[in-house]
Amino acid sequence: MIAVTVPARRLRAAMGHFATGVTVVTAAGSDGRRHGSTANAVASVSLEPPLLLVCLRDESLTLAALQDSGRFAVNVLHQRQRELAQRFARRGATWEDVAHRDGLLDGALATLECELHDIADGGDHRIVVGRVLTVEHPDEPSAPLLFYRGAYTGLEDR
Secondary structure, three states, X not given: OOOOOOOHHHHHHHHOOOOEEOEEEEEEOOOOOEEEEEEOOEEEEEOOOOEEEEEEEOOOHHHHHHHHHOEEEEEEOEHHHHHHHHHHOOOOOOOOOOOEEOOEEOOOOEEEEEEEEEEXXXXXXXXXXXXXXXXXXXXXXXXXXXXXXXXXXXXXXX
16 A cells, blocks of 8 residues: 655645534533633534534643543534634633633534543544533524635625
């Protein structure tokens, strides 16, 4: 078998054509300190049992907190929450002026509280599988925040 190395920028550019939703994954460590990370590598894994996955960088403070506590939440962002996506895309983002209840972001399209089910190697990331414990979402449809070709966008922006 011939080993082929695809440059990271080429892979990123190709995957940029795959539009994704945008989430903020939150977790508090056993010390009570809360962390959050913007993530778009999120997917439903199973309905029975209810499992989802999220991919977080190896050095993520959020990853460390969820490994410590065994719990995390996934907040699916509304199109008007671009600032939150940008804030939590930075390491060590502060929670100052962020409206939330125990890491569940006010105004999110959906919130899913999870307990840690499994973690797998994903190169420079960890693939975190969570068992969904609770779900909150509105019944009426609303505009999600999307990530496409390296930028945040919405459905009507394209």
